[in-house]
Amino acid sequence: MADDGSASNRRDPIKSSVGNVAGQRRRQQAVTVAKERRELLVRAKRLCRVGTNGDVEDALVENEMMVDEEQPILEAQASKSVEELKSAVQYQGKGAMQKRVTALRELRRLLSKSEFPPVEAALRAGAIPLLVQCLSFGSPDEQLLESAWCLTNIAAGKPEETKALLPALPLLIAHLGEKSSAPVAEQCAWAIGNVAGEGEDLRNVLLSQGALPPLARMIFPDKGSTVRTAAWALSNLIKGPESKAAAQLVKIDGILDAILRHLKKTDEETATEIAWIIVYLSALSDIATSMLLKGGILQLLIDRLATSSSLQLLIPVLRSLGNFVAVDPKAVLTILIREQNTEESIIGVLAKCLRSEHRVLKKEAAWVLSNIAAGSIEHKRMIHSTEVMPLLLRILSTSPFDIRKEVAYVLGNLCVESAEGDRKPGIIQEHLVSIVSGGCLRGFIELVRSPDIEAARLGLQFIELVLRGMPNGEGPKLVEGEDGIDAMERFQFHENEELRVMANSLVDKYFGEDYGIDE
Amino acid sequence: MAMEITQFLLAAQSADARVRTEAEASLRQFQEQNLPLFLLSLSVELENNDKPAESRRLAGILLKNSLDAKDSARKDHLVKQWFAIDVALKSQIKELLLRTLGSSALEARHTSAQVIAKVASIEIPQKQWPELVGSLLNNMTQQGSPAHLKQSTLETLGYVCEEISHHDLVQNEVNSVLTAVVQGMNQSENTAEVRLAATKALLNALDFSQTNFENEMERNYIMKMVCETACSKEAEIRQAAFECLVSIASTYYEVLEQYMPTLFELTSNAVKGDEESVALQAIEFWSSICDEEIDRQEYDSPDSGDSSPPHSCFIEKALPHLVQMLLETLLKQEEDQDHDDDVWNISMAGGTCLGLVARTVGDGIVPLVMPFVEKNISSPDWRSREAATYAFGSILEGPTIDKLAPMVAAGLEFLLNATKDGNNHVRDTTAWTLSRIFEFLHSPDSGFSVISPENLPRIVSVLLESIKDVPNVAEKVCGAIYNLAQGYEDSGANSSLLSPYLTEIITHLLAAAERTDGAESKLRGAAYETLNEVVRCSNLSEASSIIAHLLPAIMKKLAETMDLPIISTDDREKQAELQASLCGVLQVIIQKLSGREDTKPIIMQNADDIMRLFLRVFGCHSSSVHEEAMLAIGALAYATGAEFVKYMPELFKYLQMGLQNFEEYQVCSITVGVIGDICRALDEKILPFCDQIMGLLIQNLQSGALHRSVKPPMFSCFGDIALAIGAHFERYVAPAVQIMQGAAQVCAQMDTLDEELMDYANQLRRSIFEAYSGILQGFKDTKAELMMPYAQHLLQFVELVSKDPLRDESVTKAAVAAMGDLADVVGENTKQLFNNFTFFGEFLNECLESEDEDLKVTARWTQGMIARLMHSS
Secondary structure (H helix, E strand, C coil): CCCCCCCCCCCCCCCCCCHHHHHHHHHHHHHHHHHHHHHHHHHHHHHHHHHHCHHHHHHHHHHHHHHHHHHHHHHHHHHHHHHHHHHHHHCCCCCHHHHHHHHHHHHHHHHHCCCCCCHHHHHHCCHHHHHHHHCCCCCCHHHHHHHHHHHHHHHCCCHHHHHCCHHHHHHHHHCCCCCCCHHHHHHHHHHHHHHHHHCHHHHHHHHHCCCHHHHHHCCCCCCCHHHHHHHHHHHHHCCCCCCHHHHHHHCCCCHHHHHHHHHHHCCHHHHHHHHHHHHHHHHHCHHHHHHHHHCCHHHHHHHHHHHCCCHHHHHHHHHHHHHHHHHCHHHHHHHHHHCCCCCCCHHHHHHHHHHCCCHHHHHHHHHHHHHHHCCCHHHHHHHHCCCHHHHHHHHHHHCCHHHHHHHHHHHHHHHECCCCCCCCCCECHHHHHHHHHCCCHHHHHHHHCCCCHHHHHHHHHHHHHHHHHCHHHCHHHHHHHCCHHHHHHHHHHCCCHHHHHHHHHHHHHHHCCCCCCCC | CCCCCHHHHHHCCCCCHHHHHHHHHHHHHHHHHCHHHHHHHHHHHHHCCCCCHHHHHHHHHHHHHCCCCCCHHHHHHHHHHHHHCCHHHHHHHHHHHHHHCCCCCHHHHHHHHHHHHHHHHHHHHHCCCCHHHHHHHHHHHCCCCCHHHHHHHHHHHHHHHHHCCHHHCCHHHHHHHHHHHHHHCCCCCCCHHHHHHHHHHHHHHHHHHHHHHHCHHHHHHHHHHHHHHCCCCCHHHHHHHHHHHHHHHHHCHHHCHHHHHHHHHHHHHHHHHCCHHHHHHHHHHHHHHHHHHHHHHHHCCCCCCCCCCCCCCHHHHHHHHHHHHHHHHCCCCCCCHHHCCCCCCHHHHHHHHHHHHHHHHHHHHHHHHHHHHHHHCCCCCHHHHHHHHHHHHHCCCCCCHHHHHHHHHHHHHHHHHHCCCCCHHHHHHHHHHHHHHHHHCEEHHHCEECCCCCCHHHHHHHHHHHCCCCHHHHHHHHHHHHHHHHHCCCCCCCCCCCHHHHHHHHHHHHHHHHCCCCCHHHHHHHHHHHHHHHHHCCCHHHHHHHHHHHHHHHHHHHHHHCCCCCCCHHHHHHHHHHHHHHHHHHHHHHHHHCCCCCCHHHHHHHHHHHHHHHHHHHHCCCHHHHHHHHHHHHHHHHHHHHHHHHHHHHHHHHHHHHHHCCCCHHHHHHHHHHHHHHHHHHHHHHHHHHHHHHHHHHHHHHCCCCCHHHHHHHHHHHHHHHHHHHHHHHHHHHHHHHHHHHHHHHHHCCCCCCHHHHHHHHHHHHHHHHHHHHHHHHHCCCCHHHHHHHHHHHHHHHHHHHCCCCCCHHHHHHHHHHHHHHHHHCHHHHHHHHHHCCHHHHHHHHHHCCCCHHHHHHHHHHHHHHHHHHHCC
16 A cells, blocks of 8 residues: 555564464354354254155155256267267268258257257267358258257357357358348347347457348348347347447438337337337437437337336336436426326326336336436426326335335435535425325335435435425424434444434434424 | 635644644534535645645645545545546646645655555546656656656655556556656666665556566566666665565566576575665565465365466575575574564574475475584574574474474484573474474374374473473463374374373463463463363363363352452453453363263353353453353353253343444454354243344444444344244344345445455355345244245345355355255245246256265255255146
8 A cells, every 4th residue: 555654575473372373263163163053953954844745855856867867868969969960961962951951950959958958068079160061051941940040059058158159150140131031040140149148249249240230121021020039139239338239220221210110010029129129229329319219219118108018028118218218308298298197198107117016117117207307397296296196105115125215216306406506406395295294204214224325315315305394394393203313313423424424414403402492 | 726724734733632623623624515625725735835844744644534545435435525526626636746746845745646646546447547647757757857756756656556456557558657667776877765766666566567577578677677776785775676576576486487596696695694674575585486386386286187377496496505595594593582572583584484495395305404403403502502493393394294203203302301401592492393393293193193102291291391481481382282282182082192191281281371470461371272272172081070170260260350459451451361361261161061961061060150250251341351251151052052041131231232342343243153152052032032132133234333244143143043933033024134135235236356355245145145044944834925025035146146156155055055945945935936037957056066065965955945846736
């Protein structure tokens, strides 16, 4: 460290005394003994269960068989199958094509089998060069399809197994083109999607080899499984964190039209993959964001939210919506004003998500709402006047922590004017009074007690609003009534200085010596 | 605009406490109200040569403290604060700091160098101060730069290099920094101050220089400059240069070959003739080479199978000369070195290095050292006798037993006689050498010992005679007895050769502990810990009655400590220390006697009295006693089992106090452990106390003030309590799991590059899983459904952990076990969940391939539990 004090090297002398080390060793031993006793106790309880349940032994044996015995068999079969493929590839005589396809199909079957396909064994036996060879131009469709399928399953394995596909990528990309048959192109897209899903390095390789344009063009048709698979692969390819792939995608003629068209009309499964593309585009590309907004995407997203009940679809749609709201709150306002309180209004669909049982959905919806609530006074009024309010208040007292925290952001934002400069934000008293009377204070004080610093700060900020902003100075009494003083006093010696100062100064200011005198 | 704050800064250092407090408050207020302006004003103060040295000094300190703190949470906060400050204002501050480097006042320059490094540590990794390196280098290259500016600039460069990682700079910058630093070392062009600063800067920049050291030309140049600097005429510069060589020895071991002849000559000249501070670094160079080679040898062990980094056998190649050089250092003892723990001189460093050399080359060292030993050990000069003994003792670890055994056997009698040598140092080193012999050449368990039934009586009688010697010798004798006893630890169930001497040994150790001459407390500690080892390693069937007699004697001693007159805090401390030692002995005795059913009653009969003593010790309010008494109470709880409940009403308040002792967190930690012991002892009978215990545990876990190392044991304690009270844990489950989830989240966000932090993360995660396991098992067959809401989180957490390559085996085991417990306890309701979490198949497979038998067994059990679940309809 750049502090004073010489850093001269000095080590422990070889000649030392026994006292200190021995004491430490003895205390360490006491802790170890306690640990061993705990483990013994726990193990005894675990074993005793096995004894009382006769069938466990059987299950155990069965399971071991699957793992210990069946796995080696599978691996041996895979190696053998690759050997057969090798001889099939070398064979030039009559029926050579059929021989190759048969060998490929056998290998594909093995690689699709069981939860733990013998990918490693296949790779060790040298499958990749053979599969690449089978992908060569002019090969029959069936052969191309089977090889791409094998590669797809290999790419679904562990990272280093996925990486093994590198030599095959140029040909897989080549077969994406319009000259290929749809099933072949789709299978290749699938393999590429797996590779792209592995990580940024491989995504960069794919991009540099030109995988993006042909994949993008595959989603132009109106329907079909090819569109879905290609959209999925495409979303994997552009997912960032670097934005250059997203930027490249936007530049492809007609792509945004295709996206908007699919979002409007296509089936839910395809729409799900398309929505993921939108998630990444809206997060990574400003151009895409503004062009999609111009194309009316908000309404399309809201319509999907209103009509679908598929969780898989709702999550990316909701996240996209949040991305757009965060970028351009004004656009939302126009929608808010146009369609207040109908089922299709943005608040309506968010309320629907908040009501859902699914945690991710709830959390995302609250996040979107908090973005809206951070907007202008009109935004705040709009939210405040809708059905979503009682919902938010209920969530604040009943939901898991992370959702409560998001909801707290919404409620807090509703009570204050948007911050300008350094001064304390002005309070929107009407909102504050109605929210407090809705019983939210306890929820916020709960947050103050949370170990999460951010949540605690949120709670404290809200308490400050209540203390400062409730009419007739009834704030302090309300806070005290919900044990708020106790909650704040916990911060008296808190290590986080900001929270400590905030809590202490609130207690001093509102519950100082004069507090309660006039009662 | 900056504010004028000189008066406040001066007043804050006033001798008048009132003035000081007021000024401090004003400064703090200023800081809180407008941090940016405050920092700017401080920088202005620091830069202004017309200001008094005192105010500038404090300004510098306040600046530094606004940028860096030891506590990591505080540090994070400061960094965030700095980021929040307006960029233009920050540039102003940085400009002032850089300008201060040219100030005429040495202290201001020095402080500024430190502050710049702190700013750099925050900004450089974020690429927010790209011009720093350039402007520093400019100071160095500009025509006519004054020497003092160059000096401070080099100092700054050194500090900056120390604060940031070399990944934060591009290679070009690294090159320029290195060039500037190395040029600063040039003798012909620079003043001594500049060269010293340059050499110290190089020490910090060495870690940066990987690329440069790979390039032979650059490496040659750097090495040439360092070697030249190591011959400067100023001792301080020579020392700094040797410190660079020490660092190079460990960082760039691989490329040292071609320089070794030069380095050998340099270091051996320094060891032979240079000032001590320089000679010590020269010896340290060789110790570091030994460290490297020992590491490589351990890494290369056949079972690890990895390809090892290259081993150049420098020590082996230099062996004869090196050993000769080190042996000569041994003759340079200081008169009173054995009395003071803080002494570090050339003979001690030489002996320590010799020990490392022995561990590096093994047998090869023996023929080189033995002639020296034989020549000197009977010399009339005490220095020669001591050096010979020290040399002999130093090489006892490393060479094979076959090689050492004949010499030790031949020399043992001589050493036993030397315990009567006329010189205190010789006797001290002789006793230490005996303890080394017993440590390394006495393990009857594995088939070899220099001690036989024939020579044991003589050895014991010599040791018991010598323990009456002066305190420093007596302390070393304790070490010898410690190792002697340890050797007999597992010497078969039937009999221990040491048993016949046990009473006598214990008597002498107690007498040594009672001595009041000289450094008695150090001797006392050594004597009691040796007594503990003697008791722990004794053969219980032969020793039970002796230990049974020792018990009341120790209890009596502990009782007597209560009556010691306490006048000063010093008295209080001594009492506490003594009580700690005695509680330690009781802990070992309780553990030993309760280990077997036939001796356990001895503890049971005395339990009431022992407990009463512990409570009285607590009454003395000394925290270091708390710790040892608590540990002993844990042992007592295990011994007495459920009967322990009768002590709870009185003990409980001390347990509460222990849990609330945040300052001495070890006390808190041990208390948590003892509560676990008590849970196991009491089972359901702990229930009446659980509300308060759980309340405190939860409160502690939520507190930011508690030392983090206590948190993992607290989570484990949740598990202990749940196991003890079973279904009654229902009322605690919601808050407990909430905190567990919070902590799990914290783990996920930790900086994975920080090794210490990762170590903590592993402990924390393991303890959270242990808590889950305890709670699940406690609910088995009664309230299993209560855990259903948490099942998802548990599996998510296991999944997250399973994907972390940095987790250690114990975390893996705890995670797998908790997963199995979930399947086992909650059963069918989790089937759907397990279907959703497909990771577990692969995870279990990975565990089944582990080398760790325990982990395999656990994984197999968990696999069975999940399989049963999946097969159920």
